[in-house]
Amino acid sequence: MAKSNVSYVCTECGWTGAKWFGRCPECGQWGTIEEFHETRPAASTSRTAAPGRTSRTTPTAVALSAAQPITDVDTASVTRVPTGFGEFDRVLGGGIVPGSVVLIAGEPGIGKSTLLLETAGNIARNTPSGNVLYISGEESQAQVRLRASRINAVEPNLLLASTTDLATALGLIEQHRPALAIVDSAQTIVSQDVDGISGGSTQVREVASALIDTAKSLDVPVLLVGHVTKDGSIAGPRTLEHLVDVVCQFEGEPQTALRLLRAVKNRFGPTDEVGCFDMSGVGIEEVADPAGLFLSSNETPVDGTCVTFTLDGHRSLPVEVQALVTNSVLPTPRRAVNGVDSNRIAMLVAVLYRHGGLSLLSNDLYISTIAGGVAKEPSCDLAIVAALASAATSTPIARSTCAVGEISLTGQVRPVPRLAHRLREAARLGFTTALVPPMRTSVSIPGLRIVEVRSLRDALDALKLTKRGK
Structure with missing residues (x-):
């Protein structure tokens, strides 16, 4: 009969102790301590092995794997x-x-x-x-x-x-x-x-x-x-x-x-x-090639849409951001988002009002991505602001234009990592114009016109989104 030794283990961090706690002493998580029974075979017996196989607790397996120099280990057969x-x-x-x-x-x-x-x-x-x-x-x-x-x-x-x-x-x-x-x-x-x-x-x-x-x-x-x-x-x-x-x-x-x-x-x-x-x-x-999953099939430019490129591992994925701006009839304007960070939307609306000259503080805002795309990376800020400004001014952005860049609270457009990799993917998908932050080294990609913008005001001017449409 196997003897059981009871201990308590945290399922979150792996902490082990002899006493139960409501809160893990190591990671501080509540309700993660569970009882753990560690089975120890008796000294005179060993775990019974199935016919034709060696038990995990017998020393036979140890004898079969002798230590050898690392230079003698053959990896070519793997x-x-x-x-x-x-x-x-x-x-x-x-x-x-x-x-x-x-x-x-x-x-x-x-x-x-x-x-x-x-x-x-x-x-x-x-x-x-x-x-x-x-x-x-x-x-x-x-x-x-x-x-x-x-x-x-x-x-x-x-x-x-x-x-x-x-x-x-x-x-x-x-x-x-x-x-x-x-x-x-x-x-x-x-x-x-x-x-x-x-x-x-x-x-x-x-x-x-x-x-x-x-x-x-x-x-x-x-x-x-x-x-x-x-x-x-x-x-x-x-x-x-x-x-x-x-x-x-x-x-x-x-x-x-x-x-x-x-x-x-x-x-x-x-x-x-x-x-x-x-x-x-x-x-x-x-x-x-998942590019087609995250882009709408509508080739006619419509206001309130802008495409950006995010990084997921070594892969650059296009994400289409769509925005809808309406007059609010509520005391507190509604903010509904899907696929973007709601807190970052609040900051971008404030920056758009302070440094872009476009007030959306009293409007109902609806921002979403399509096909389950995620635009929570800071590099999506420029595309989100462009989509909001496009919806507010009723001015469509060309389908062949994309925007990549982070916007700070001072209205500056900041660099993003691996920008050249994103731009090459944009050119491969047929985009002809890209709004990007100032680059330290010039990048030339055939078929893609790169427009460097230093501030939010420069980006709105480049997209002709500074005046409200009728």
């Missing part, structure tokens, strides 16, 4: 496994590294299982000599088969298993030695060797540790699905993120089809990459 999605491969740094454990986290219904099942179908289709193992703790085999038929992921070498027992899952991985193993999800798998409910700190830590040990010893990559809490953070102990090799966030608005995959942690590649996907009724499709 070949990444392509997922079949170019966007997914770029986020991972070129594909899945053998023996790595990748945690995919996201809100319920965002498409995590669909993405991984379609990835499993792609790898099974491109690897006819090997198997891909999909272990589901949330759905039966028939339910997974129905979803695989809908997204065209049915392959003869794609193996399905439905279990919530950790020993069974490890036994399946060691029996089949697949080219890729997917476990959906970490919160539904339960180990019989430790106490605790499914999804608790004790169980999640044990499940993650066992899967990591199996992946490293067998050189089998594992994709692990993780749930998130109400505030969007990964559920379970924070040490779960430290144990795995890669942590990816799969996010997006449920009202839109756009999905973004971000690498929060990556031991084998960059952490500033983002992959774009489109959710449809037949599965998930990658979007290699």
Whole structure:
């Protein structure tokens, strides 16, 4: 019988203590201390191993991995496994590294299982000599088969298993030695060797540790699905993120089809990459060029719109800002925003009144982006102000004109990082004029006329938005 040692662990920062606190002494968060049962096998016994595999607690695994000089370690034989999605491969740094454990986290219904099942179908289709193992703790085999038929992921070498027992899952991985193993999800798998409910700190830590040990010893990559809490953070102990090799966030608005995959942690590649996907009724499709998703199809110039370019990792994305200005009939004018920061809108309206000579303090303002785009970066200030001024003066801005720049409280247009990268993307999409802050070094981009503006007044003059229309 295993002896259990009770301790208390903070799910936010990983603090461990022998006493429960309502507030974590380390990070100061309330209600994050949970009871943790650490199982210790008796001295005369060891954990029973499944047939054909070595127990994680026996010293045999230690003897098999002898230390050697780092110069003698061969890395030429390490070949990444392509997922079949170019966007997914770029986020991972070129594909899945053998023996790595990748945690995919996201809100319920965002498409995590669909993405991984379609990835499993792609790898099974491109690897006819090997198997891909999909272990589901949330759905039966028939339910997974129905979803695989809908997204065209049915392959003869794609193996399905439905279990919530950790020993069974490890036994399946060691029996089949697949080219890729997917476990959906970490919160539904339960180990019989430790106490605790499914999804608790004790169980999640044990499940993650066992899967990591199996992946490293067998050189089998594992994709692990993780749930998130109400505030969007990964559920379970924070040490779960430290144990795995890669942590990816799969996010997006449920009202839109756009999905973004971000690498929060990556031991084998960059952490500033983002992959774009489109959710449809037949599965998930990658979007290699997402520019068309964030721009309206209306080619006729209309007042109240302006395009800017934001940075998301190494990718520059266009964002169209739309503004509507109306006369207010309320004592306090209404401010409604979507995709932009409401506090920054209040500051920009004040700067527009003080340094731009255009008063919108008594008007109802409605500012939004389209297709779920986000314009909360300071570089979007110039486009937001231009859209507001265009709506207030009923003067359209040419569709071939974009604006990139941060506006200070003094009315100056300040530089933004990686401006040349944004301008090259603007020229590629067919923009011919760009309003930018003063640049230290001149940049020449064929087909793009760069207009440098030093102040908000200069920007309004360049766009001819200084006089109110009739």
